[in-house]
Amino acid sequence: MLTIRDISIRLGVNEETVRRWIRNGHLEAEQSGRTYYVREEIFERFMQERDNLISRTGPSISTGFDLTTIGAVTGGVVGGPIGNTIGSANTLSMLASKRKLWDDFSINEKLEVLEKAKEKLELESQKIQLEYKIAKMDLEEEIRNLKEAVR
Structure with a gap:
C-alpha cells in the first residue's frame, strides 16, 4: 500500500496534487482515519x-537522466529549482556504471x-x-455543480 507521500515522491508532484486526484476520482484510494x-x-x-495520455499529447522520452544529479556532477551548471522537480534513480547508476566524473x-x-x-x-x-x-477542468466541473445546486 502506498501513501499520498509515497506517490508524490515517486512522481515528483506535490502531495496536494495526489489528494486532488483522489478527490476527483482519477486515483482510487482507501481511507483509514485521516x-x-x-x-x-x-x-x-x-x-x-x-x-498513455502523455504519449498521445507528445513524444515519450525516457532518458534516465536527472537534472539535479546532472547539476551536481556539472558543478551546478544544470539543476536548481526546476531540476529538483525532475527525478530519476537511473542517473546515479548510469554515472556510477560509467565510473566517470563530469570532467572525465x-x-x-x-x-x-x-x-x-x-x-x-x-x-x-x-x-x-x-x-x-x-x-482547470476539475474546477470548472465544481463550479457547474455549485451553480446547479443553487438553481
Missing part, C-alpha cells in the same frame, strides 16, 4: 493510463547528457501543462 492508501496495482494502472566525459558525452536532460525537461513541461488542464 490517511489514504493506494494499492500498488491501482497505482500501476493509474501510471499506465497517465503515460568527452564533449560528445556531455552534449548527449545535456540534450537528454533538455528533452526530459520538455516532457516535464508537457506533464505540468496536462496537470494544469486537469485541475
Whole structure:
C-alpha cells in the first residue's frame, strides 16, 4: 500500500496534487482515519493510463537522466529549482556504471547528457501543462455543480 507521500515522491508532484486526484476520482484510494492508501496495482494502472495520455499529447522520452544529479556532477551548471522537480534513480547508476566524473566525459558525452536532460525537461513541461488542464477542468466541473445546486 502506498501513501499520498509515497506517490508524490515517486512522481515528483506535490502531495496536494495526489489528494486532488483522489478527490476527483482519477486515483482510487482507501481511507483509514485521516490517511489514504493506494494499492500498488491501482497505482500501476493509474501510471499506465497517465503515460498513455502523455504519449498521445507528445513524444515519450525516457532518458534516465536527472537534472539535479546532472547539476551536481556539472558543478551546478544544470539543476536548481526546476531540476529538483525532475527525478530519476537511473542517473546515479548510469554515472556510477560509467565510473566517470563530469570532467572525465568527452564533449560528445556531455552534449548527449545535456540534450537528454533538455528533452526530459520538455516532457516535464508537457506533464505540468496536462496537470494544469486537469485541475482547470476539475474546477470548472465544481463550479457547474455549485451553480446547479443553487438553481
